Amino acid sequence: MSRAPTPDRLVLLGSKGGPALRPGGPWPSSSLLRIGGRNIVVDCGLGVTRGLADAGLSLKALDLIFITHLHSDHVLELGPLIHTAWTAGLSTQVGVFGPPGTDHHWQHFCQAMEFDIEIRIADEGRPDIRELVSIVEFGEGEVVEQRGLKVMALRVDHPPVVDCFALRFEHGGKSVAFSADTAFFPPLARFAEGADILVHEAMLEEGIERLVAKTGNGARLRDHLLASHSFAEEAGRIAGDAGVKRLVLNHLIPADDPEIGEADWTAAVRKTWSGDLTIARDGLVVELA
Numbered sequence: 001m002s003r004a005p006t007p008d009r010l011v012l013l014g015s016k017g018g019p020a021l022r023p024g025g026p027w028p029s030s031s032l033l034r035i036g037g038r039n040i041v042v043d044c045g046l047g048v049t050r051g052l053a054d055a056g057l058s059l060k061a062l063d064l065i066f067i068t069h070l071h072s073d074h075v076l077e078l079g080p081l082i083h084t085a086w087t088a089g090l091s092t093q094v095g096v097f098g099p100p101g102t103d104h105h106w107q108h109f110c111q112a113m114e115f116d117i118e119i120r121i122a123d124e125g126r127p128d129i130r131e132l133v134s135i136v137e138f139g140e141g142e143v144v145e146q147r148g149l150k151v152m153a154l155r156v157d158h159p160p161v162v163d164c165f166a167l168r169f170e171h172g173g174k175s176v177a178f179s180a181d182t183a184f185f186p187p188l189a190r191f192a193e194g195a196d197i198l199v200h201e202a203m204l205e206e207g208i209e210r211l212v213a214k215t216g217n218g219a220r221l222r223d224h225l226l227a228s229h230s231f232a233e234e235a236g237r238i239a240g241d242a243g244v245k246r247l248v249l250n251h252l253i254p255a256d257d258p259e260i261g262e263a264d265w266t267a268a269v270r271k272t273w274s275g276d277l278t279i280a281r282d283g284l285v286v287e288l289a
Contacts, residue, residue: 009287014028015282022256028074030051035169043067044067062085063095098137099163099165166192177191177195197246200235202252208225246275249269
């Protein structure tokens with residue numbers, strides 16, 4: 001009996017903003033988008049490999065990886081993900097799309113792992129991992145169009161990072177947009193217009209002071225958060241202006257504050273958004289009808 005095809009869906013593998021890990025807390029940013037038969041990983045924060053395995057994806061089926069920007073909570077596990085897939089039997093090409101600097105990141109990972117790579121090729125007969133990965137660095141506009149999948153990029157406002165890109169994936173009349181990390185950025189509404197799902201980062205004002213106190217670096221960290229990220233209410237405003245079908249709040253700041261729960265996120269975004277809403281948590285599946 002043939003197995004039914006896996007339905008299109010979004011799996012939120014890591015839901016927190018920022019690279020720090022705390023006991024029992026969520027993992028940094030990564031998502032799995034299954035659309036048009038493609039397995040697409042969006043961002044590779046720490047924990048992405050474990051998240052994909054827990055989501056039931058065979059790492060040998062790794063297909064496409066997109067990196068929105070080179071902050072560590074979005075790219076730290078890019079190399080380890082591909083290397084782990086390789087040791088699990090990956091033998092087909094993986095396309096990696098990222099901003100300028102992505103190839104530099106990958107090449108230096110391979111240099112750091114040169115001993116392991118060379119000895120596994122010689123001892124275990126594996127293909128050369130460096131020949132299995134193609135890196136495409138992109139800017140604003142069309143990133144790729146292949147096999148019915150179209151991917152577009154929009155540069156967003158995430159200072160001091162210049163090359164940070166929202167991404168929009170389209171296939172067969174379905175569309176999913178990711179805000180990436182960004183301050184409130186009105187042009188994002190047009191970019192995400194009519195999307196089935198908008199995955200937008202979100203921040204809660206009442207948690208910022210406790211987060212700053214816990215993390216350290218005081219005023220400098222606070223200034224960065226306020227200049228470079230969006231409040232939940234602002235994410236709701238973008239979703240409303242874009243007319244999307246569902247808003248998913250992700251890259252939550254703070255994501256591991258015991259005094260903040262899903263009701264607090266919902267109350268904040270309901271000031272500006274009355275449509276379908278999902279608050280991210282690690283492993284949550286959102287069906288793409």
